[in-house]
Amino acid sequence: MTAATATATARTGLAPYQTRRTFAIISHPDAGKTTLTEKLLAASGAIQQAGAVRGRASMRATRSDWMEIEQQRGISITSSVMTFEHDGLTFNLLDTPGHSDFSEDTYRTLTAVDAAIMVIDMAKGIESQTLKLFEVCRLRDIPIITFVNKVDREGLGALEILDTVADTLALDVSPVVWPVGQGVDFKGTIDLIGKRLLSPSGEVLETFEDVEDLMLDETYLADPVFASAFEMLDLALSGYPAFDRATYLEGHLTPVIFGSALKSISVAELLMALGTWAPEPRPQPAEPNPIQPSDNKVSGFVFKVQANMNANHRDRIAFVRLSSGTFKRGMRLKNVRSGKDMAVTNPMFFFGQSRELAEEAVAGDIVGIPNHGTLSVGDTLTEGAAIKVTGIPNFAPEIIRRVRLTDPIKAKQLAKALSDLAEEGVAQVFRRMIGADWLVGVVGQLQLEVLQSRIEKEYGVPIAFESVGYELARWVAAEDKAELKKFIDANRSTLAEDKDGNPIYLAQSNWWLTRMQQDYPKVEFFATRERA
Ligand code: G4P
Numbered sequence: 001m002t003a004a005t006a007t008a009t010a011r012t013g014l015a016p017y018q019t020r021r022t023f024a025i026i027s028h029p030d031a032g033k034t035t036l037t038e039k040l041l042a043a044s045g046a047i048q049q050a051g052a053v054r055g056r057a058s059m060r061a062t063r064s065d066w067m068e069i070e071q072q073r074g075i076s077i078t079s080s081v082m083t084f085e086h087d088g089l090t091f092n093l094l095d096t097p098g099h100s101d102f103s104e105d106t107y108r109t110l111t112a113v114d115a116a117i118m119v120i121d122m123a124k125g126i127e128s129q130t131l132k133l134f135e136v137c138r139l140r141d142i143p144i145i146t147f148v149n150k151v152d153r154e155g156l157g158a159l160e161i162l163d164t165v166a167d168t169l170a171l172d173v174s175p176v177v178w179p180v181g182q183g184v185d186f187k188g189t190i191d192l193i194g195k196r197l198l199s200p201s202g203e204v205l206e207t208f209e210d211v212e213d214l215m216l217d218e219t220y221l222a223d224p225v226f227a228s229a230f231e232m233l234d235l236a237l238s239g240y241p242a243f244d245r246a247t248y249l250e251g252h253l254t255p256v257i258f259g260s261a262l263k264s265i266s267v268a269e270l271l272m273a274l275g276t277w278a279p280e281p282r283p284q285p286a287e288p289n290p291i292q293p294s295d296n297k298v299s300g301f302v303f304k305v306q307a308n309m310n311a312n313h314r315d316r317i318a319f320v321r322l323s324s325g326t327f328k329r330g331m332r333l334k335n336v337r338s339g340k341d342m343a344v345t346n347p348m349f350f351f352g353q354s355r356e357l358a359e360e361a362v363a364g365d366i367v368g369i370p371n372h373g374t375l376s377v378g379d380t381l382t383e384g385a386a387i388k389v390t391g392i393p394n395f396a397p398e399i400i401r402r403v404r405l406t407d408p409i410k411a412k413q414l415a416k417a418l419s420d421l422a423e424e425g426v427a428q429v430f431r432r433m434i435g436a437d438w439l440v441g442v443v444g445q446l447q448l449e450v451l452q453s454r455i456e457k458e459y460g461v462p463i464a465f466e467s468v469g470y471e472l473a474r475w476v477a478a479e480d481k482a483e484l485k486k487f488i489d490a491n492r493s494t495l496a497e498d499k500d501g502n503p504i505y506l507a508q509s510n511w512w513l514t515r516m517q518q519d520y521p522k523v524e525f526f527a528t529r530e531r532a
Helices: 003-010 033-044 056-063 068-073 104-112 128-139 158-169 211-215 224-239 245-249 267-277 408-424 445-459 481-490 510-519
Strands: 020-027 081-086 089-094 115-121 144-149 172-180 188-191 196-198 204-207 253-258 299-307 316-324 326-328 332-335 340-343 348-351 354-357 360-362 366-371 380-382 393-395 399-405 428-432 438-442 463-467 472-477 495-497 503-507 524-526 528-530
Touching (some): 020 267, 104 299, 104 393, 158 253, 211 224
Parallel strands (some): 115 144
Antiparallel strands (some): 196 204, 348 354
């Protein structure tokens, strides 16, 4: 039995949600995420299904061309969703922005996935953005499959890549598809799971029971490229553990696949690994109890809100990740935060570039709900139960700026714009405790540009940002309310309130933060805060 038939057989008798694989691809810009996305869609047959084979350039342009700033830079700032089906499974791929800057949107998208693929450029190893995104995955124990891309080019040695991943990420690595040579010497791959030796074009050259037998085969050993690949593989196999799904699911081990997105090398194996190993929808942390995907009642949460393509209408799409139950179009759902019911009459699914009405969706699926500002990031939707999904954080801003109004008559519109966009999660907005200044906080410079562009275009309010000399922000709290009051009273000039009225301390530098922590040992300083 091949791996393919094994998975297909195992799938009969499953509940629909158990056939969902909801994942993201994390990588540094230029590692090959866009190319790999296309090739995964092609390998699954989704591009033909949707009837739209597009080149990458047009894909980039059409994905979210509603935002001028994206067009100007040719990048995708907002995360979108792509759903495709393959081998009896439904894959929901949540796109994380691929630019070098960083935004809270990216972090929050990762709260809505059950698994991730980490793409690494073979010539570069682990790069900064990959590391940041990996850390977010680790916080949530999201299991990761590693795809080492560009074996068709010269790069670091395969063993060196394994060592780098293991050392930098403090993670066990387990090679599952190994390259024979690389660059001009690339001669194929060894699929250790399917027990096959494949040519560069994917033909099966050899099958084996035990890879040791292959590595002793004199015909191959006579070729120095094979001899060297075998030697390195031997070292890798003795130095690193064999693949173990349970350890992978716990987020402690990553299977590593060497391939090339551009040349479609190991893409089918990656899709197979994702379908076979990645988890079905996981329980969702919530209060009072975690939500089980098998629960009958519908529940879900908003992880992202995106302004609609038409800037003249302020309608927005809330992206809801379903956590349980079977959602049907027209169902009434309650927004637990506001206590209000809403009839969901025109929910959307996203197939590649196209959207269609969602008639039915289950745990793991992503549904777009158009609304006029009633849904905010972090909201829980249920059939009536008073459950609150947890783990959708705000992140302490790393860039803090004062908003300067160039036309003072527009103060009211500015307040409205900032409040709307803060609800949407574009940036965080703070009010200083002393003075009436608006401060905005973001984790990446590009967020500021998006904010400015949208306030000008959508609300007609020209603004500028000014530096305020703060480098860090931390939410503050204390069990002893008197201690917190003491701290606030003594430091009002460096404190602000977020949109929900929570106090946040602004520090000029890390030195100041450390000093405050020492001076007020009973006050706690938090880098993240659950959204209200
Ligand atoms: P990103 O979304 O992670 O930013 O990466 P993207 O897929 O856009 O790929 C970045 C560059 O790397 C592209 O080249 C792409 O063709 C190339 N690339 C992706 N996968 C492979 C691979 O397996 N092997 C090789 N050799 N190159 C690969 P570019 O020159 O920047 O763009 P383009 O002119 O090809 O569009």
